[in-house]
Amino acid sequence: xxxxxxxxxxxxxxxxxxxxxxxxxxxxxxxxxxxxxxxxxxxxxxxxxxxxxxxxxxxxxxxxxxxxxxxxxxxxxxxxxxxxxxxxxxxxxxxxxxxxxxxxxxxxxxxxxxxxxxxxxxxxxxxxxxxxxxxxxxxxxxxxxxxxxxxxxxxxxxxxxxxxxxxxxxxxxxxxxxxxxxxxxxxxxxxxxxxxxxxxxxxxxxxxxxxxxxxxxxxxxxxxxxxxxxxxxxxxxxxxxxxxxxxxx
Numbered sequence: 001x002x003x004x005x006x007x008x009x010x011x012x013x014x015x016x017x018x019x020x021x022x023x024x025x026x027x028x029x030x031x032x033x034x035x036x037x038x039x040x041x042x043x044x045x046x047x048x049x050x051x052x053x054x055x056x057x058x059x060x061x062x063x064x065x066x067x068x069x070x071x072x073x074x075x076x077x078x079x080x081x082x083x084x085x086x087x088x089x090x091x092x093x094x095x096x097x098x099x100x101x102x103x104x105x106x107x108x109x110x111x112x113x114x115x116x117x118x119x120x121x122x123x124x125x126x127x128x129x130x131x132x133x134x135x136x137x138x139x140x141x142x143x144x145x146x147x148x149x150x151x152x153x154x155x156x157x158x159x160x161x162x163x164x165x166x167x168x169x170x171x172x173x174x175x176x177x178x179x180x181x182x183x184x185x186x187x188x189x190x191x192x193x194x195x196x197x198x199x200x201x202x203x204x205x206x207x208x209x210x211x212x213x214x215x216x217x218x219x220x221x222x223x224x225x226x227x228x229x230x231x232x233x234x235x236x237x238x239x240x241x242x243x244x245x246x247x248x249x
Contacts, residue, residue, distance in 0.1 A: 052164045052175070052195040099135040107131050122151045126158065138165040156186040163195065172199060190221035197232060210236035214244035 004013040014022055097108045108131045114124035129144035145162035149155065163178030176199050182192040197212030213233045221229060237243055 052167050052198050097131060097135055098137055100131065104131050104135060120151060122148060125151065129158075129161070133161065133165060136168075138168050141165050154185055156182040156189045156192065159185065160189065160191050160195065163192075167195075167199075172202070175199065188219045190216040190219040190225065193219060194221070194225065194229065194232075197236075201232075201236075206236050206239035210240055210242075210244055214247075218247055 003016055005016060005018060012022065095108075095112065097105055100108060108128055111124045111128035111131070114121050115128065118124075125144055125148040129141045129148060132138070132141035132144065142162055142165045145158055145165065148158045149162065152158070159178050159182040163175045163182065166172075166178060167175035176196065179192040179195045179199070182189050186192075193212050193216035197209040197216065200206070200208035200212060210233065213229055213236060217226065217229050217233065233244065
């Protein structure tokens with residue numbers, strides 16, 4: 001067994017068995033996720049109400065379904081389809097994606113075909129990860145988000161999306177660490193702030209949640225996110241009995 005583990009995010013050496021990097025707090029453990037109904041939910045007093053969000057969007061994303069998240073830039077899906085269709089790499093013997101509709105399977109086939117020719121193609125890697133995420137294959141999506149993050153360590157949206165996958169697997173500590181890592185990359189990453197607020201709510205820490213939501217609002221989030229943030233801020237104010245400071249100019 002190796003005496004040290006190299007962090008895939010910052011390259012720092014860590015003691016064997018470490019669960020997170022001592023330098024950047026990036027999750028290192030690859031253990032199977034804790035079932036959400038046992039230890040994980042007990043520890044975080046999980047509230048199945050508000051959910052973490054991603055950077056992409058789809059029309060039904062605010063429905064209260066356990067495995068469904070709100071996403072932020074739906075045009076990326078359409079652009080992904082057009083990009084990979086233009087490559088002409090569709091093929092019939094691709095690995096089936098569990099739960100995928102035909103258009104999603106086509107996107108996955110096209111992305112895998114591109115990666116078979118060039119494993120360093122960042123957009124193909126992200127496209128495949130997104131399809132796996134959208135179909136609820138979060139563990140497999142994490143593998144490809146990690147590969148994408150190694151290709152572009154400064155892409156905070158990839159880190160956020162990976163964090164949401166860990167959250168959906170009940171690994172809330174790993175999700176929290178990744179959202180904070182995204183903020184280390186981009187201090188104005190409003191989606192990461194919002195997600196940290198969601199985690200704080202699930203632990204009953206409404207003061208911390210209010211702080212994160214206020215920070216997210218100050219970071220000038222997408223218009224579609226502002227209304228949700230206002231709702232979360234109002235609820236946090238009702239729970240804490242206090243107001244956040246005025247937003248800056």
